[in-house]
Amino acid sequence: KQIKGLEALIRWQDPVLGFVPPDKFIPIAEESGYIYDIGLWVIKEALRALKVIHSINPSLTMAINVSGKQLENSDFYEDVVAIVRESAIATEKIEFEITETAIMENIQSVVPILQKIKEFGIKISIDDFGTGYSSMAYLKKLPLDSLKIDRAFIMDLEKDEEDRAIVQAILALSNALNLTTIAEGVEKIEHKEILEEMGCNIYQGYLYSKPLDLNALLEFMS
CATH class of the missing domain: 3.20.20.450 (EAL domain)
Structure with missing residues (x-):
């Protein structure tokens, strides 16, 4: 990775x-x-x-x-x-x-x-x-490259069937519009594994790193 x-x-x-x-x-x-x-x-x-x-x-x-x-x-x-x-x-x-x-x-x-x-x-x-109220009609008109799935649907992903269904639907929509999908709030290995099975391969969250200032980031990268 x-x-x-x-x-x-x-x-x-x-x-x-x-x-x-x-x-x-x-x-x-x-x-x-x-x-x-x-x-x-x-x-x-x-x-x-x-x-x-x-x-x-x-x-x-x-x-x-x-x-x-x-x-x-x-x-x-x-x-x-x-x-x-x-x-x-x-x-x-x-x-x-x-x-x-x-x-x-x-x-x-x-x-x-x-x-x-x-x-x-x-x-x-x-x-x-x-988490907002965008309609599908407007979504296709926007000059988008990617969608970031809100952390609210990720935090209980391993135990909430409704969250999994919503995430799966967002992934299907994103794929249909040829957009990249990023999952926010990935804090557990279980989150990553479930998302990977669903076809989402870009993750952001504390599983990988907490927010860092520039010096700490450079140290983390090296």
Whole structure:
């Protein structure tokens, strides 16, 4: 087995407050409008890290979470192009993850932006798939490369028949649309074995590694 790619996660370690989890500050950033600048900073930092990572393994991709608020900003595409060109990272090594809820909340304006990003060469993935409300009619119109099955369907996979049925259905849908499928929240060898039997071969979760900062990641890789 080998590492196929990485996901950039934002973490805030405050000298006074200590660790501030994303679910505490991201909603505030979205409400205040700061999420746009934070999002661009995350893309820059993720690509800066990927450049270092590529010195060890140039085949790895980097997935970066993008919010609906970012996609609604008319400058987003041009800002992304400028950041990527400055980084000199090949676009096929970059993937943007968007939750299906973020897409469906403003699908008419989001689809053209995603199409431009896809044409630029960046891959597009639906994150936390299965927890939103995307319709099959819209799903086939989205310029997608992959689906990430939400961890809610994986955590009890070895003992919940309904979860297994849902995962099997998502895999069938993904295969029919020629998409890559990634399972999130894989924490037990049983999860991996069941998913492998179902035909899902890309996994993300604590079975392989907890989130690491760049230095710890480089040590892990070497």
